[in-house]
Amino acid sequence: MRTLLLALLALAAPGALAQSAVTVTVANPLDLARPDAVAEVPWATLAAALPGLGPDAVRVVDPATEAEVVSQPLDLDADGTPEHLLILTGLWPNETRAFRVEAVAPDSAYAPRVHAMHDDYRDDMAWESDRIAWRTYGKGLWEADEFQPLVSSGIDVWPKRTRDLITERWYEKGHDAYHVDSGEGADFYSVGTTLGAGGTGVWADGDLVRPENFDDWRILADGPIRAVFEMDYQPFDAGGQRVAERKRITIDAGRHLYRQESTYTADGPVPAVVGLVDRPEGVVASTRDGADWTWLALWGPVERKNGGHGELGTAVMVPSAALGRIAREGRHYLATVDATPGVPVVSYVGAGWTASGDVDAVGDWWALLDAEAARLGAPIVVTVGE
Missing domain, CATH: 2.70.98 (Beta-galactosidase; Chain A, domain 5)
Known part of the structure; x- marks a missing residue:
């Protein structure tokens, strides 16, 4: 029983949560709106926090609405490891927004723009x-x-x-x-x-x-x-x-x-x-x-x-x-x-x-x-x- 309890506590620990999702914050330093803003998130930084992350296993969620946000792994050298994760959002003047990145597949494909x-x-x-x-x-x-x-x-x-x-x-x-x-x-x-x-x-x-x-x-x-x-x-x-x-x-x-x-x-x-x-x-x-x-x-x-x-x-x-x-x-x-x-x-x-x-x-x-x-x-x- 003691072993089972310790295992459950370990799963609930903050370190375990960090392996399933990570927060990405994007900030607009301008006193100017940025519609269709593209944030470039270093893939290596995300991968260090999310061991299960992959080009087909990455999803971005707006925690305020729980809606998926359009994203794109960017692998320009085609080596299987993206250089960046792109997140498409809109930012008001001087606005800061937070997103949750998860190591799971998106629910659906995103319409290309x-x-x-x-x-x-x-x-x-x-x-x-x-x-x-x-x-x-x-x-x-x-x-x-x-x-x-x-x-x-x-x-x-x-x-x-x-x-x-x-x-x-x-x-x-x-x-x-x-x-x-x-x-x-x-x-x-x-x-x-x-x-x-x-x-x-x-x-x-x-x-x-x-x-x-x-x-x-x-x-x-x-x-x-x-x-x-x-x-x-x-x-x-x-x-x-x-x-x-x-x-x-x-x-x-x-x-x-x-x-x-x-x-x-x-x-x-x-x-x-x-x-x-x-x-x-x-x-x-x-x-x-x-x-x-x-x-x-x-x-x-x-x-x-x-x-x-x-x-x-x-x-x-x-x-x-x-x-x-x-x-x-x-x-x-x-x-x-x-x-x-x-x-x-x-x-x-x-x-x-x-x-x-x-x-x-x-x-x-x-x-x-x-x-x-x-x-x-x-x-x-x-x-x-x-």
Whole structure:
């Protein structure tokens, strides 16, 4: 009897409870709301407290309501052990919230709010949040009989006016059909051989030099909260220096901006650029210098082809400390950043369309970018087990 009693007491001890659940606290240090905030919780810290934790055995619960909270184990190196657990929440200004992480499977699958895909026929990469969609071009496009060969590493915007994920469906409709708005939005944006919205290149000998279409790709994560993929660009000549680029793109639920990291291989420093193509429809350009992040943005009418309508904003955002200059060069507005080979150059790229219901005028677009810059400068504070 005494042995049984001791065993029951051991099960009731605080240490035993710590093996079944752990508290994660997330705090918003800003006097600014954070809808669709993504908290990154170190997996190793959680695993140390929850021995039964696994990619298929993790659940997040709001203890105030006992409702499940959308989460995503993030295993970018595909070694079976995630680097982070992502928790999707909303935070009011200066709010702190607590969640309970359990080492059990979720009750059900979570509806994805992001997606990354490769279209095999065109050799495109496409990615989207529930707010906006994007695509860029691979070398296989040169071999597709239906299209003129396009040599371009530019970024295309697919403005949409639905919260649904549309990239798979639009590719199924076909090239001509997704250029016409049938109620969800359409590809009204022209890229051609330009940088488009947020393409990267090198400033060499007073000229913009860009890689050709991507040569290889891999999807590292695909929702429900975050999608991540990489593309490789083969070496190109930039002022007598051979430069290769690996680009990693990350997009989160609820966001108009995606994160891109360009890592260059070269013999010396690389004068990297990220930029926006000017549009012929009467575009307004603006910049805002921030303590942590500086943005460059355009705003103007959507190209009036195939029923194009509304106004479209595009933007790039770079760390203020790394920014060299912002300038209009030829057809582009460019932000320059001196890159060290092997060290990622980080920037954010965004777009917003009036028909989506998120922005109604140019002031809304500037305000959205100011808010995103503020959030990037003051990350969510995550505490485990306190």
